[in-house]
Amino acid sequence: MDHSSLFWLSLLSISTLGFVFTLFCLLKIYREQKRYLPLILLVVILFVEVVVQCLVKVFPSDMVHLLYVTEPFTMLQGALIFIYTKGYSQRSTKFEKVDLIFLIPFVLSILSYLPYYVLSSDEKLLDLATYGSFQADVGDSLWEWNFEIVLNSAYLFAALLQIQKYNFELKDSLSNIQKVDLHLTRYVIYSGLLVFCIEFIFVYLTFLGFPYSKMLFKILSISSFLVLIAICYDAIISHKYSKHIIHELDVNSDVVVESSGQVIKYAKSTLDQEASILLKCKLEQYMDSSKPYLIPQLRIKDLSDSLNVPLHHLSQVINEYFHQNFYEFINDYRVSDAKRLLMDSKYSDYTLSAIGFEVGFNSKSAFYNAFKKNVGVTPMKFKDQGYS
Incomplete structure (x- = not known):
């Protein structure tokens, strides 16, 4: 067995374990949340692609009928990730009929490959002889390859926008979002974009006659396996922390969308100006006296319960009078308290992380990011230079 066959069989074995x-x-x-169906389909697609690729490489004559069978499915990868993130931002737990539109490129790709699928075994073996060459991979399929890369990259960028929308809604309800903000999902998407960038470069290097195109082809195969593992880890982590807070993200449901497309928040609110001013004063007094921001996992629901006011009224006051979302509002108080502790000699033995935890942040990174955003310098620089 040559080194090439050993590589592909090893990749097949490792991928099988990862897939299972x-x-x-x-x-x-x-079983708990149906929104993970797109990820299941994506993992199956990635695994089947690796299996077919390995079998064709190791047993070309016996597996010639599998050549190009998985090509149309590459048109679905970005779409499935987009549908998954859309499910989060819209709190949808299942496929919708409108999602069927994403099958159009897949169907068109199948139709484009039909002439090849009906070839005889001898004709496919002849085609296999040029598989991986300039003519087969670039000369005949350059338009398809570019379309696949552009299409999937567009879906991934759209998925990032869905995550951004989801995170904005989180900040209207939670004071700490690090464990539920789908940051791992973003990293998976970034890695997917990187893979497509590599593939794009690979296409044109092959077009220019780059001698190591087969090595790049192996790199792309390994990257598919790594994405598969990343998807699993991401899903487990995001599910663990997000399943309890999805129902809390409808704070600002009383909106009106005008014919021009402009979204007006609180258009249906029953809170008049006098009542909102009273609520603002009540909120400020409670924040100063009870210091609820010291609770790491404080939610806007907790605050509304303590003040005995409707949750959407509290959200409206925070948005309209302080021009902040709940996340920013609470972290402003935490940063102000942290500044006080950093200048207090009684806390001189505390580490910066300990100061952050003391004022309600639940991670070092959350404390540093919020402090730098609010103050303009890091906590260390603030302490060392004695800012007031």
């Missing part, structure tokens, strides 16, 4: 583990984890959480 990933599928088991995803199916387990799928």
Whole structure:
């Protein structure tokens, strides 16, 4: 057995183990939340692509009928990630009929490959002889390859926008979002964009006759396996922390969308100006006297319960009078308290992380980011230079 065959068989073995583990984890959480179905389909697609690729490389004559079978499915990868993130931002737990539109590129790709699928075995073997060459990979398929890269990259960028929308809504309800902001999902998407960038470069290097195109092809195959593992880890983590807070993200549901498309928040609110001013004063007094911001996992619901006011009224006052969302509002108080502790000699032995935890932040990074955003310098620089 040559080194090339050994590489592909090793990749097949490792990918199989990763696939079984990933599928088991995803199916387990799928029973609780149906929104993970797109990820299950994506993992299956990635695994089948690796399997077909390995089998064709190791047993070309016996597996020639598998050549190009998985090509149309590459048109679905970005779309499935987009549908998954859309499910989070819209709190949807299942496929919608409108999602069927994402099948159009997939169907068109199948139609474009039909002439090849009906070839005889001898004709496919002849085609296999040029598989991986300039003519087969670039000369005949350059338009398709570019379309696949552009299409999937567009879906991934759209998925990032969905995550951004989801995070904005989190900040209207939670004071700490690090464990539920889908940051791991963003990293998976960034890695996917990186893979497509590599593939794009690979296409044109092959076009220019780059001698190491086969090595790059192996790198792309390994990257598919790594994405599969990343998807599993991401789903497990995001599911663990997000399943309890999805129902709390409808704070600002009383909105009106005008014919021009402009969204007006609180258009249906029953809170008049006099009542909102009283609520603002009541909120400020409570924040100063009770210091609820010291609770790391403080939610706007907790604050509304303590003040005995409707949650959407509290959100409206924070947005309109302080020009902040709940996340920013609470962290302003935490940063102000942290500044006081950093200048207090009684806390001179505290580490910066300890100061952050003392005022309600639940991680070092959250404390540093909020402090730098509010004050303009890091906590260390603030302490060392004695800012007031």
